Amino acid sequence: MQTVRSQSSEVPTGHRSGFVAIIGRPNVGKSTLLNQVLGQKVAIVTPKPQTTRGRILGILTLPDAQIIFVDTPGLHRPRSMVNQRMVEAAERAAAEADVRLWVVDAQAGITAGDRAIAVQLQGTAETCVALNKIDGLPRNALLPLLAALDEMLPGRHVIPVSALRKTNFNELLEQLVRLLPVGPRYYDPEVFTDQTERLLAQEVIREKVLLQTEAEVPYAVAVTIDQFEDKGKVAVISATIHVERASQKAIVIGAGGKRIKEIGRAARIELEALLGRRLYLEVFVRVQEEWTKRRALLKEFGF
Numbered sequence: 001m002q003t004v005r006s007q008s009s010e011v012p013t014g015h016r017s018g019f020v021a022i023i024g025r026p027n028v029g030k031s032t033l034l035n036q037v038l039g040q041k042v043a044i045v046t047p048k049p050q051t052t053r054g055r056i057l058g059i060l061t062l063p064d065a066q067i068i069f070v071d072t073p074g075l076h077r078p079r080s081m082v083n084q085r086m087v088e089a090a091e092r093a094a095a096e097a098d099v100r101l102w103v104v105d106a107q108a109g110i111t112a113g114d115r116a117i118a119v120q121l122q123g124t125a126e127t128c129v130a131l132n133k134i135d136g137l138p139r140n141a142l143l144p145l146l147a148a149l150d151e152m153l154p155g156r157h158v159i160p161v162s163a164l165r166k167t168n169f170n171e172l173l174e175q176l177v178r179l180l181p182v183g184p185r186y187y188d189p190e191v192f193t194d195q196t197e198r199l200l201a202q203e204v205i206r207e208k209v210l211l212q213t214e215a216e217v218p219y220a221v222a223v224t225i226d227q228f229e230d231k232g233k234v235a236v237i238s239a240t241i242h243v244e245r246a247s248q249k250a251i252v253i254g255a256g257g258k259r260i261k262e263i264g265r266a267a268r269i270e271l272e273a274l275l276g277r278r279l280y281l282e283v284f285v286r287v288q289e290e291w292t293k294r295r296a297l298l299k300e301f302g303f
């Protein structure tokens with residue numbers, strides 16, 4: 001994984017390129033869509049809202065276009081400082097992108113949150129809509145959703161997709177490429193993300209914590225990588241899971257250390273596959289009182 005930008009000249013005339021911000025409510029499948037389009041995991045996915053915190057780039061190089069996807073945290077009405085930062089990051093990405101891909105959850109239907117997003121998108125011409133999770137949706141449920149979206153954002157293309165099953169991806173990509181400006185190939189074709197291995201390790205560990213804990217814990221979790229050392233075929237990583245309270249630390253550790261062991265094991269297995277080498281992974285849990293309310297710590301934890 002590298003972040004080198006090279007202006008390759010071997011692209012056909014009319015080559016298109018630019019940023020596509022993937023936006024939408026929490027949990028509609030934005031990160032899943034990105035991973036599936038790339039065929040590579042670059043963003044972590046859980047059934048919980050507020051899984052994606054920062055801005056993650058996923059780069060798809062096609063023969064005649066390069067799409068630089070920006071995965072963003074979900075758009076919602078923030079109540080905490082952490083959520084406020086996440087929503088701001090998403091709004092900035094949407095404003096700065098060449099194209100916006102608005103993802104709507106067909107299984108959840110169109111919510112008040114979606115209507116608020118549609119209002120924000122009204123002035124943006126280069127926008128298209130992915131109506132996601134159409135797998136398992138009754139056939140007759142699709143038409144009213146399409147009609148409602150067309151009414152909310154007239155003239156924008158709406159593509160029904162299933163990120164999980166990669167349904168209608170060709171149509172989706174075709175539409176996105178059409179909306180992009182003519183431009184060069186910014187990244188080498190083999191580069192698919194701007195995430196460093198360190199950041200990926202941090203995110204995968206956080207994903208495992210989220211998947212294995214309930215309710216209040218996810219929002220209180222941050223992960224830092226304290227050591228990432230390459231030793232040939234093995235990498236040595238030590239990480240800290242930060243929580244806000246002793247009670248949360250106890251939950252993450254679990255009875256007899258069972259949960260933290262499982263979190264470490266699951267993260268190691270996945271990271272070994274993603275990074276292509278064996279890992280020695282050590283994970284600690286630490287209480288950082290009220291970190292979600294302390295500006296300095298928010299900064300340290302990447303907000």
Ligand SMILES: Nc1nc2c(ncn2[C@@H]2O[C@H](COP(=O)(O)OP(=O)(O)O)[C@@H](O)[C@H]2O)c(=O)[nH]1
Nearest residue numbers: 027028029030031032045046047133162163164
């Ligand atoms: N049935 C179904 N579930 C999906 C689909 N795409 C995503 N999901 C699930 O929706 C949940 C949220 O996905 P995620 O990508 O983290 O959503 P994000 O918050 O918008 O990034 C996860 O449990 C996914 O497995 C889909 O096409 N069909």
Ligand SMILES: [Mg+2]
Nearest residue numbers: 030031051052
């Ligand atoms: Mg996400």
